[in-house]
């Protein structure tokens with residue numbers, strides 16, 4: 001974990017990132033900038049790729065089907081660093097669902 005950005009909320013859990021898998025190209029900028037280890041980047045399974053549409057699946061092949069996934073949504077502090085860093089504008093912060 002790196003220093004906490006001033007824009008981060010003290011308590012996590014209000015908002016959480018949602019990744020548009022059709023847009024994500026697995027460049028991992030979100031992984032690098034997130035101070036709270038919310039993301040992982042890995043090869044998407046065929047089941048995960050199925051819902052993104054044919055064109056996006058073909059595009060996905062070009063980068064080995066690597067994509068970002070949210071693994072610790074409850075740790076998000078809503079600083080939006082990931083939103084700003086994503087070159088594909090694939091990340092939005094939405095109200096977190098109650099557990």
Ligand code: SF4
Pocket residue numbers: 017033034035036037038075076077078079080081082083093
């Ligand atoms: S807004 Fe993005 S970068 Fe900031 S804590 Fe949440 S997931 Fe991490």
